[in-house]
Amino acid sequence: MRAGVYLRISRDQLGDELGVDRQRQDADRLVTARGWQLVDHYVDNDISAAGKVRRPRFEALMQDVEGGRLDVVVGWTLDRICRTARDRLRLLELGRERGLVISLVRGSDMDLSTPAGRLAADILGAAAQHEIDVKGDRQRRAAEQAAALGKAPSGPRAFGFTLDRSALVPVEAAAIRDAYRAVLAGATLAGIARQWNGSGLRSSRHAATEPPRWSAETVKVLLLKARNAGLREHRDQEVGPARWPAIVPEETYRAAAALLTDPNRRQSTPVGRYLLSGVARCGVCNQPVQAGSRRGTYHSYRCRSLGHVARRGDVVDDLVSKVVIARLSRPDARDLLVDHQLPDVEVLREKAQALRTRLDALATEFAEGELTASQLRIATERLRTNLAAAEREIADAGRVDVLGDLVSAGDVAEAWAAIDTDRQRAVVGALMSVTLMPVGRGSRRFDPASVRIEPLT
Ligand SMILES: [Zn+2]
Incomplete structure (x- = not known):
């Protein structure tokens, strides 16, 4: 019979009076007395246990049992071999499978190849399982209670907040605020990720094998967290107001969440670099036009499927921009923001x-x-x-962000020039439909009438 001796040094009371040498001598004596062959000592040290306890030699012991290299496991007591109820259950289950003998200096042998030994193992296993269940239940109740009170959950630090969420991390919170606004204005998640990576922001959660860089996916996951709006979630359900400060108002969060979870949002289709890519439509087939290759100093828009229309992009962009600026400079521009019955958030x-x-x-x-x-x-x-x-009503109230800045700007033209193309495109989409009508062959001069601009009601 091949025996492995498991020894554990720990800070608990028993461990103080029970040095590892004493454990080893007694265990070795037992192995000799039974006439077993000693294969190895497996020694773990629990004393440095801070946070998660790793017991590499216990794992090695389990592997040797599983690999059929050991017939007997010798230890001081079962609790000394197994630190937790979960370990106890693992050892008993594996031992049952392998017909292992567990031999204890303080206790009797348990021969798991016999019915009596297996019965003892079943009883100890059931007790271990019960202990695990009770502990799990207690933790679940504690977590539920913390959630109902709006307390911060335990775990890693959330981006934008300090560890206990009693305060915001200003730089990160500002980035989150900008990202919500950008998403509402039509910016892409990939663009936000690029910008964050470029400005040195690092994700607080990432796989150990990857650098903590942002991707479209991780930005999306972050923006969908209700905690950013000061709401507490538990098991993916909102349970009420949180005790921590909000980074964005609830309506902004809801509007962005509605947008990001909209199945019609074409996140995978790359949005073009130009103002009217995917926004203007072909006057013949009504499909969105694409920006064609750049020729010299200007880009072009063309019907993506059948080439019904093709137009110099810079001229069309200029025309549409002028119309937008004119519309937003009118005294009644404010009426565009939301319905007059602005909901009381x-x-x-x-x-x-x-x-x-x-x-x-x-x-x-x-x-x-x-x-x-x-x-x-x-x-x-x-x-x-x-x-x-x-x-949904709260979300609608948040959509003000798309046009709000421009309408309230003193100089609309200047504000328009200052925002990026993604946002400009969102504004165009919110205000009007643009259709490129076909023109006769060989027509060189630009005819503004060939661009049909209709306000959306
Ligand atoms: Zn077409």
């Missing part, structure tokens, strides 16, 4: 919160037997519909 927010609370209460009532399953389902569906409507 505070009231909407309270309404949404009340609905969320009611949803929670329903689950409790059901658990306590005050509701039947079908009553619960009907009531939940109705509340969820109302909640979705309220959240």
Whole structure:
């Protein structure tokens, strides 16, 4: 019989009086007395345990048992071999599979190849499983309670916040705020990621094998976090206001989230570099035009499928820009922002919160037997519909961000020139439809009438 001796030094009370030498001598004596062949000592040191405890030799022991290199595991007690209930369960399950003998200096042998030994292992295993369940249950309750109180969850630091979220990290919070605004104005996630990487911002969470650089995907995940709007989530469900400061108002967050989760958003299609790429349409087939290759100093727009129309881009861009500036400079430009019944966001927010609370209460009532399953389902569906409507209204209020800056600017032309093409394109899309009409062959002069610009109502 080949025996492996497992020894563990720890700071617990037993460990103080039980030096590793004493453990080793007693275990070795047991191996000799039984006439077993000693294969190896496996020694772990728990004393430096700060945070996560790693026990490489316990893992090596498990591997040797699994690989059939050991028939017997010798230790002081079962608790000395296995630090946690989870380890205990692992050893017993593996031992059962392999017909292992577990031999304890303080305790009896457990021969897992016999029915009596397996029964003992089952009982110890069930006890270990129970311990794991109770602990898990306790942790789950604690997490639920923390969530209901709006406390910060434990775990790694969230980008934009200090570790305990009692404060914002100014540079990161400002970047997040700009990103929401940019997304609402039509910027791409990849563009935001590029900009963040360029300005030296680093993700606080990333795979160990990768540099903490931002990608379109990680920016999206970040912007979809309700915590940025001061909302606490638990298991991917919003549970109410958080105790930490918000980076953006709830309406901005909802508007961006609605946009980012819209299945019609063509994130994979690269948006062109020019003002009207994908925005202006062909006057023949009504498909969006594409910016064609640059010839000399100007780009062109052409019908992407059948080549119905082709037009000098710079001239069309210039015309459309002038129309936009003229429209936004008019005294009634403010009317464009949102409907006159601008929703009262505070009231909407309270309404949404009340609905969320009611949803929670329903689950409790059901658990306590005050509701039947079908009553619960009907009531939940109705509340969820109302909640979705309220959240949509809050999101609509956030769309002001697309045009707001331009309308309130003293000099619209100057403000227009200052924003990037992504945002300009979003403004055009919000204000008007642009259609490029075909012109006769050989027509050299630009005819403004061949660009049909219609305001969106
Ligand atoms: Zn066409």
